[in-house]
Amino acid sequence: xxxxxxxxxxxxxxxxxxxxxxxxxxxxxxxxxxxxxxxxxxxxxxxxxxxxxxxxxxxxxxxxxxxxxxxxxxxxxxxxxxxxxxxxxxxxxxxxxxxxxxxxxxxxxxxxxxxxxxxxxxxxxxxxxxxxxxxxxxxxxxxxxxxxxxxxxxxxxxxxxxxxxxxxxxxxxxxxxxxxxxxxxxxxxxxxxxxxxxxxxxxxxxxxxxxxxxxxxxxxxxxxxxxxxxxxxxxxxxxxxxxxxxxxxxxxxxxxxxxxxxxxxxxxxxxxxxxxxxxxxxxxxxxxx
Ligand SMILES: C[S@@+](CC[C@H](N)C(=O)[O-])C[C@H]1O[C@@H](n2cnc3c(N)ncnc32)[C@H](O)[C@@H]1O
Numbered sequence: 650x651x652x653x654x655x656x657x658x659x660x661x662x663x664x665x666x667x668x669x670x671x672x673x674x675x676x677x678x679x680x681x682x683x684x685x686x687x688x689x690x691x692x693x694x695x696x697x698x699x700x701x702x703x704x705x706x707x708x709x710x711x712x713x714x715x716x717x718x719x720x721x722x723x724x725x726x727x728x729x730x731x732x733x734x735x736x737x738x739x740x741x742x743x744x745x746x747x748x749x750x751x752x753x754x755x756x757x758x759x760x761x762x763x764x765x766x767x768x769x770x771x772x773x774x775x776x777x778x779x780x781x782x783x784x785x786x787x788x789x790x791x792x793x794x795x796x797x798x799x800x801x802x803x804x805x806x807x808x809x810x811x812x813x814x815x816x817x818x819x820x821x822x823x824x825x826x827x828x829x830x831x832x833x834x835x836x837x838x839x840x841x842x843x844x845x846x847x848x849x850x851x852x853x854x855x856x857x858x859x860x861x862x863x864x865x866x867x868x869x870x871x872x873x874x875x876x877x878x879x880x881x882x883x884x885x886x887x888x889x890x891x892x893x894x895x896x897x898x899x900x901x902x903x904x905x906x907x908x909x910x911x912x913x914x915x916x917x918x919x920x921x922x923x924x925x926x927x928x929x930x931x932x933x934x935x936x937x938x
Pocket of ligand 1: 818
């Protein structure tokens with residue numbers, strides 16, 4: 650795991666600061682900056698305000714890759730004036746980026762309101778607090794997420810999510826987080842009776858194919874900053890504004906990089922015959938056969 654010195658502040662073109670991991674050679678939220686990207690890509694696309702407001706009981710968000718906590722704090726800020734209960738379950742394999750971010754709050758402005766619970770994440774991995782009109786229970790699981798998915802029994806895991814912020818580093822640099830196995834195990838953690846959507850910045854064919862083969866419905870997401878399109882997946886079609894269609898399926902068939910990652914090693918390959926057959930038979934494409 651990288652030590653604190655493996656992180657640095659980066660000033661983006663629009664004047665916002667973000668955190669860069671030297672070990673991965675990647676900047677978190679590189680396009681429009683942490684607060685704006687968290688709001689556009691995750692809060693708005695997953696319709697978190699409306700869905701939190703409409704949920705009768707606890708609304709559960711899984712924050713995969715807590716990092717410098719821009720996504721987590723964006724969710725809190727967006728929902729704080731809605732009466733009710735939020736359960737935020739963050740996952741990370743190192744608290745180093747959060748510790749680094751807390752040392753640089755003057756630049757990473759979005760953290761200021763949540764310094765106390767963020768410090769609790771570092772020390773105990775849990776916090777319960779009232780935020781505006783909302784009761785929040787926040788936990789941080791510090792673990793290798795793929796191993797956690799494979800090993801931890803549902804009875805001791807956070808409740809199944811209504812929304813997932815899926816924000817590891819890129820498939821090329823962080824392939825262990827983007828395998829078909831990870832998405833399959835993640836899908837199995839969902840409650841079929843609880844509508845759940847997942848947003849991620851990757852729009853790659855191999856990521857979308859992996860999500861589909863894992864059992865999700867998959868749609869195109871909005872542009873954010875430098876990304877012309879992102880991805881939304883869900884366990885029910887109603888949560889997708891623009892489901893992938895037959896044209897996407899045809900492009901995937903011809904793509905030289907559509908086969909999901911089978912192991913934690915990045916490579917590009919066309920779809921195998923077996924996965925092409927499974928994709929074609931996916932419920933989402935029922936009307937295009
Ligand atoms: C792009 S950054 C997340 C940025 C963060 N969501 C934010 O809003 O500041 C990706 C994060 O994924 C974490 N990560 C990478 N591999 C992981 C793994 N195997 N298990 C858990 N977390 C992992 C990294 O440590 C890193 O903090």
